[in-house]
Amino acid sequence: MTSRFLVLTGLIFGLVGCGNDKPPLDNPSQGSIVIAADESFQPLVTQLTSAYSGIYPNAHFKVVFKPEQQAINMMLHDSARLVFATRTLKPNEKGVLDQRNIKGATEKIATDGVALIINKANTDSLITMNELQSVFDGQIKLWGQLKEGNQTGPITLVFDNNNSSNLEFVLKTFNVKNVANLRIFTTHSNREVIDFVRKNPSALGFIGVNWISDSDEPLSLELAKDLRVMGVSAKPNPTKRDDYFQPFQEDLGMQRYPLRRPVYILSRETHPGLGGGLINYIARDAGSLIIGKLGLWPRIPYDRVINLTK
Structure with missing residues (x-):
């Protein structure tokens, strides 16, 4: 009697399964x-x-x-x-x-934070939000025009993609409507931005900070070699180094780094x-x-x- 019941139960479930063409939900x-x-x-x-x-x-x-x-x-x-x-x-x-x-x-x-990276040969590692605004307004075009600037040549702005979140965030932050007069170069990835900046002392790259901030990850350490991460100040006239912040954990959490998102x-x-x-x-x-x-x-x-x- 028990074996017959199990056989009938199996047949019923088999028929129900055959009638259901939908894959099981995850x-x-x-x-x-x-x-x-x-x-x-x-x-x-x-x-x-x-x-x-x-x-x-x-x-x-x-x-x-x-x-x-x-x-x-x-x-x-x-x-x-x-x-x-x-x-x-x-x-x-x-x-x-x-x-x-x-x-x-x-x-x-x-x-998260958008990190500003420069070539290790470029020692202009401090910048203010006002100066960045002037860069994206087209008023500042040369490294030497920055207050702390001692690098020569034009500033080349480097992003990962024409439609990336990095570019969209920066353009929105500085209310940029037209990039036609800006010296902007786009690659295909954050990694390519890093490679470009490493080879070009006049480049200013914009990347997601998680690409270079994991000190336990060999790739992160390798990518961060020969680069500087710029300190950014929200103050219009900073007077000391402590007025500048980098996009690392504590400054993101305490909302001190201006380019956070x-x-x-x-x-x-x-x-x-x-x-x-x-x-x-x-x-x-x-x-x-x-x-x-x-x-x-x-x-x-x-x-x-x-x-x-x-």
């Missing part, structure tokens, strides 16, 4: 999803997804690195589940999800899936340790409990 510990991210966050996203897959071997992430707008478009058109970006969705972008009855989610995970994860997930599991790990679990290790400031620091015994 969940926080297993499945496969696509993530899109701005290329300036490549070291950060790579380490976070690798760490999560190390905890859950059946969790698989295909990460696509694109300029920020292209990455967001991938999510809007259902080609990616999550996006790592420096901004929230614009009203028209949110409308795309609303039309599909997708609520979506936005989670701030960190504070938020890091968000944007999601279109409609069920408790793998994307939500990754977000919880990053925002509320040990993922914040990785954010801190990369030199960024996590939104929610990871609590360490230390027991002291006699």
Whole structure:
């Protein structure tokens, strides 16, 4: 009698399974999803997804690195589940999800900084926000025009991509409407910006700070060789070196570095899936340790409990 019941039960479940052509939904510990991210966050996203897959071997992430707008478009058109970006969705972008009855989610995970890098031969390592404004207004064109300047030649502004978050952030910060009269050069990646600056003493490069801020990562140390990271002051007339700040962790967290920006994860997930599991790990679990290790400031620091015994 028992064996007959088990056979009938198996047949019923088999028939139900045959009638369902949909693949099983992913969940926080297993499945496969696509993530899109701005290329300036490549070291950060790579380490976070690798760490999560190390905890859950059946969790698989295909990460696509694109300029920020292209990455967001991938999510809007259902080609990616999550996006790592420096901004929230614009009203028209949110409308795309609303039309599909997708609520979506936005989670701030960190504070990042755009680092200004120069060739090691260039000792002009201090600059003010007012001077940067004049550079992007076209009033300052030469290194020698800077207050602390002793480098000769024109200032060449180097970015990773025409549509990158680095370029968009800087143009918005300095209210630049037209770049036609600026000496701007774009490459294809943050790494190429680093290589260009290393070879050109007159270059001023703009990169995501996580590319060079992980002191435990050999690649990060290698990329930072033969470069200087500029100190930036928000004061119009700084009088001492302490008035300048670099885009490293404490100055990001204490909001002293002027060219700081938020890091968000944007999601279109409609069920408790793998994307939500990754977000919880990053925002509320040990993922914040990785954010801190990369030199960024996590939104929610990871609590360490230390027991002291006699």
